[in-house]
Each structure stands twice: as C-alpha cells, then as structure tokens.
Amino acid sequence: MKIALLGYGKMGKTIEKLALEKGHSVVYKSASDFEKGFFDEADAAIEFSSPESAVKNISKALEAGIPIVCGTTGWLEKYDEMVNLCEKRNGSFIYASNFSVGVNLFFSINEYAAKLMAPWKEYNVSVEEIHHLEKKDAPSGTAITIAEEILKHNDKKNWKLNTSEENNLNIIAKREEDVKGTHIVSYESSIDTISLKHEAHSREGFALGAILAAEYLKNKKGIFTMKEVLGIKE
Numbered sequence: 001m002k003i004a005l006l007g008y009g010k011m012g013k014t015i016e017k018l019a020l021e022k023g024h025s026v027v028y029k030s031a032s033d034f035e036k037g038f039f040d041e042a043d044a045a046i047e048f049s050s051p052e053s054a055v056k057n058i059s060k061a062l063e064a065g066i067p068i069v070c071g072t073t074g075w076l077e078k079y080d081e082m083v084n085l086c087e088k089r090n091g092s093f094i095y096a097s098n099f100s101v102g103v104n105l106f107f108s109i110n111e112y113a114a115k116l117m118a119p120w121k122e123y124n125v126s127v128e129e130i131h132h133l134e135k136k137d138a139p140s141g142t143a144i145t146i147a148e149e150i151l152k153h154n155d156k157k158n159w160k161l162n163t164s165e166e167n168n169l170n171i172i173a174k175r176e177e178d179v180k181g182t183h184i185v186s187y188e189s190s191i192d193t194i195s196l197k198h199e200a201h202s203r204e205g206f207a208l209g210a211i212l213a214a215e216y217l218k219n220k221k222g223i224f225t226m227k228e229v230l231g232i233k234e
C-alpha cells in the first residue's frame with residue numbers, strides 16, 4: 001500500500017518504520033502545511049500532526065478522495081463536521097483517540113467495569129492520564145474516551161480536568177518526562193480502591209494500529225471505528 005504521512009514527528013516516524021517493515025511504501029511525508037499534489041499517488045493518508053492542523057489535513061484528504069486515518073487528538077469539537085464532509089465526498093475515515101490493540105481492549109474492560117460498578121454508590125470513580133512533557137492537549141483523547149463511557153453508567157454530570165467537585169468526573173492529567181501514555185481508572189471507597197491500568201511501553205502499538213486501520217479502509221467507504229478494525233464486539 002502507498003501511504004502518505006501527514007505529520008512526521010514521533011508518531012509519523014514510528015509509523016514509517018513499521019509500514020516499511022510490513023512491505024508498504026511511504027510516498028509522501030509532511031511535517032508542516034502542504035499542497036494537495038501528492039494525493040494522486042497515495043492509497044491512504046495517516047494523520048498524526050497537531051490539534052490545530054488535523055481538521056485541515058483530514059479535509060484535504062477527503063476532498064482528494066484519499067482514505068484517511070487520523071490519530072491526532074484535541075480537535076474533536078469538529079468531529080461531526082468531518083463526518084459530514086466524509087459522507088458528502090463518499091470517502092472513508094477512521095478517527096481513534098488511541099489505535100493500540102491493548103487500549104481498545106482496555107476500553108471494553110472499562111465499559112464492563114462501569115456497568116458493574118454502577119449500583120455501588122460508595123465508590124467514587126476518577127481517571128488519571130500520564131504523558132510526556134511535549135504533549136499539547138490535556139486531558140488526553142484516550143482519557144476523554146474512557147470518561148465518556150463511564151459517564152453513560154454513572155450519575156456524574158460531566159468530566160472535568162483536575163476537579164474536586166463530586167458531581168463531576170475528575171480527570172487528572174500529569175506530564176512527566178518520556179512517558180508514552182498511561183491511563184488509570186480508579187474506583188475508591190473508604191474501605192478499598194479498585195484500579196484498572198494501561199501503560200504503553202513504546203509508540204509501536206499506536207503505530208501498528210494506525211497501519212491496520214489504513215489497511216482496513218482499502219476498498220471501503222464510510223466512517224469506521226477501531227473496534228470494527230480489530231473485530232472487538234461492542
């Protein structure tokens with residue numbers, strides 16, 4: 001498959017390495033704003049750039065008829081706009097806050113735990129995420145996905161970053177040198193604490209998942225999820 005990399009930082013470079021190992025070719029890579037010309041050649045574009053540039057990059061790919069996989073976080077207020085554009089252009093699009101297999105399994109474990117814990121009101125739930133110092137957005141996209149699922153089964157009103165308000169779900173965001181991505185869900189009572197933790201040891205899981213998503217989009221039209229790519233039942 002011929003891949004275009006929109007964003008060529010930590011993730012773009014890891015994806016390039018794994019894509020070449022899997023026998024794909026990288027026909028274009030951009031670390032900044034770019035013109036449309038390259039699209040004719042690419043079978044899919046993989047977008048890991050910045051919250052400010054994601055929407056523009058996704059739009060360019062959809063307008064050029066190139067399947068687009070987007071992992072950039074921090075732009076989701078425009079997600080519906082991108083879905084509409086994808087439908088209008090009869091394109092193909094996957095966004096995931098986290099492409100790793102482990103985290104997508106963790107999402108299902110989190111859903112199960114949230115349902116199980118719903119009647120046990122003595123437990124207060126919170127989400128913690130820890131990332132490297134260069135991360136631009138907080139909370140992480142993954143923490144937001146985790147929180148939204150918990151909120152479907154909990155009386156809390158909304159999620160909030162670093163809050164002590166009991167009626168909101170607290171997401172604690174920490175920044176520490178070189179942490180690839182750690183997410184912890186805690187249910188705490190006066191008697192005990194139940195914790196679920198996912199810790200990424202490298203960026204390879206995210207990169208591999210993004211390549212699997214690009215492969216999945218081949219000959220497909222529509223908007224898909226990472227759970228569909230991995231065959232994880234809702």
Ligand SMILES: NC(=O)C1=CN([C@@H]2O[C@H](COP(=O)(O)OP(=O)(O)OC[C@H]3O[C@@H](n4cnc5c(N)ncnc54)[C@H](O)[C@@H]3O)[C@@H](O)[C@H]2O)C=CC1
Pocket residue numbers: 006007008009010011012030031032033034048049050051053057070071072073074096097098099100206
């Ligand atoms: N969904 C997932 O599984 C994962 C998502 N991410 C997200 O992916 C994004 C990128 O992460 P990293 O690679 O670690 O960041 P990074 O800062 O190392 O790389 C971003 C790259 O995008 C480039 N860029 C900036 N504006 C651009 C534009 N208009 N067009 C093309 N490229 C542009 C920058 O020059 C830089 O090279 C972040 O939003 C991060 O949260 C990161 C890891 C996994």
Ligand SMILES: O=C(O)C1=N[C@H](C(=O)O)C[C@H](O)C1
Pocket residue numbers: 073097098131135136139140141142143180181182
């Ligand atoms: O910025 C990162 O590095 C990561 N971002 C994603 C997020 O915001 O959830 C996924 C992963 O945790 C790494």
